[in-house]
Amino acid sequence: MTDTRNEHPLSLDHAAIWVEDMEKTVSFLTDVVGWRRHPMEIMVSDEDETTGGMEAVFVDANGFWLEMILPTSPGPGMDILKEKGDGAIIEINFDPGDYDAVLQDMKAKGIPMFNMDGSPLGEDGGVIKEGVVDEGDFEHTGQRIAYWSTELSRGTVVEIFEVIKGDELNLINQRDRQWEKESRQQQGLRMSHVSIVVADLESTAGFYTDVMGLKRHPMKLGIDAGSNEEIGGMKAAFIDAGGVWLELFQPVGPGPLMDLLNEKGDGHVAELCTEVDDLAAYYDEIKAKGVQMVGIDGTPLDDSEKYYVLDPYGEKIAYFPAEVSRGMTIEVIERGPRETSILHRRDDAWKD
Secondary structure, three states, X not given: OOOOOOOXXXXXXXXXXXXXXXXXXXXXXXXXXXXXXXXXXXXXXXXXXXXXXXXXXXXXXXXXXXXXXXXXXXXXXXXXXXXXXXXXXXXXXXXXXXXXXXXXXXXXXXXXXXXXXXXXXXXXXXXXXXXXXXOOEEXXXXXXXXXXXXXXXXXXXXXXXXXXXXXXXXXXXXXXXXHOOOOOOOOOOEEEEEEEEOOOHHHHHHHHHHHOOOEXXXXXXXXXXXXXXXXXXXXXXXXXXXXXXXXXXXXXXXXXXXXXXXXXXXXXXXXXXXXXXXXXXXXXHHHHOOOOOEOOOOOEOEOOEOOEEOOOOOOEEEEOOOOOOOOOOEEEEEOOOXXXXXXXXXXXXXXX
């Protein structure tokens, strides 16, 4: 394969989630999960042909941003919501460090970049009419975004966005400046990784390493279907996306994971994977809020079996029911013993 590694480091900043009802979805994330809503409200003009009108807010997922997006007028954004449904994780969004340098690098290597609607990126570098709501008023300042083709990324929508140092009107600068005095929570759910189902593990991993320049964890990971009939077999790899992990997993053999690939397709962003120190206690806490945690197949768990144990790694796993999480798939994990745990082995081997 030709070496197309990007010389400019990219870091995963947030995941974009399309919603039908902003307040109900954010209420779940804040009141049930315990994460915090950023006060900034973002709008994209209804006149923007690239996206159509949209509203957005950020939620701090205990160290990782979720951008909740509500389409407000006909256009590509609304089309995505109708196709993918409420709570779908549509994009993973990267800060490229130097936006123009990445575009130039891709152009030099013959790799085209695109707008959100799939049209080729123009001379303006992908400007959309986006801005911040201030006391009810909205004036767009413009934001540049670009995408790799989903053919190259093997189905996943991967965005880069421009951050201009010193530009007080830049959306990301405004977000971070307003949040700089907020401390990250030490209790409750914290993000572990974003999980993506793939049809060909090596080809998909090659996009993130060879094109984007990210690093792949050397750990070999697989799940045996015979020991985990509730899940089915898979092989997986972790990609260090600038401090946040991506997990790529390829189902092998029948089971819910293969069903997911067949239903959603190659590159589907499947789950937000979170951690908690004591899953049994968390189960009780969530049940006290009137929510019954479920297994990977959506079957309710009960007080005698508050989680599923992943063999032979020892990770304990549970999920929020989709009707409560507004369509989002959020996995809750308690790490297994250090000598066998996937997450311990991943992090311990990456310390140097």
